Amino acid sequence: MDIRQVSNKKKYDLAASCYDAIAFILSLGQVARLYREVSQRLDVPGGGSVVELGCGPASVIPDLLEKIDNSSEIIGIDFSSEMIALANRKKEVNGWKNVHFECMDMYDFTPVKQVDAVVFCLALTAMPDYKKAIEKAISILKPGGQLLLLDSIPLHSKWYHPLANAYTYFKSIVVGAKPTREIVRFIADKMTIVENKEMVFGVYTLINAKI
């Protein structure tokens, strides 16, 4: 694990108990809408599987569960033991039978079989090497599988984007993220982007891609 990873892991362990409040504030109160937008696009057949890389305290899991049937499963991966402890508590309280969490570095995760969808929800730019993270996601997807990405990615086409980018960079210092617009090009080179939608005045981008 590189030094940025180690310091990020410590930061996420410390922030775990108030993560949902932090996400609400930093998303300008829009986090619930962002989670809904991600889950609405989830396209998993019955008996299918979804992996969320960087799942945190399972914040988007309730929305994802609404889009899958009981025979499908969700695996959440996070390297913060505090985040995974909270995620497991939510699993127990809510009786989620088809959700499993694993505490590990996502770069080391290999599922038993390839999965139908991989979700990076507010997590990709928190990882030190976005290329390696996307390649990992692609490597675990079935042919025709789906990648759903929600993150803050600097944009440069509308008059208000410099303001959105300034906020994104401020936020990235607080959370230890590394936003770069290269992410979109990197995905487009390897996958078919079905949808690329800016949200919350360009502070967030939602990408829905198929392999």
Ligand SMILES: C[S@@+](CC[C@H](N)C(=O)[O-])C[C@H]1O[C@@H](n2cnc3c(N)ncnc32)[C@H](O)[C@@H]1O
């Ligand atoms: C901003 S939180 C996102 C949490 C959640 N997905 C959500 O939608 O709110 C980013 C998460 O990514 C995790 N993370 C960062 N790098 C990771 C890595 N290399 N492997 C596993 N988890 C990682 C952090 O521990 C943190 O919980």
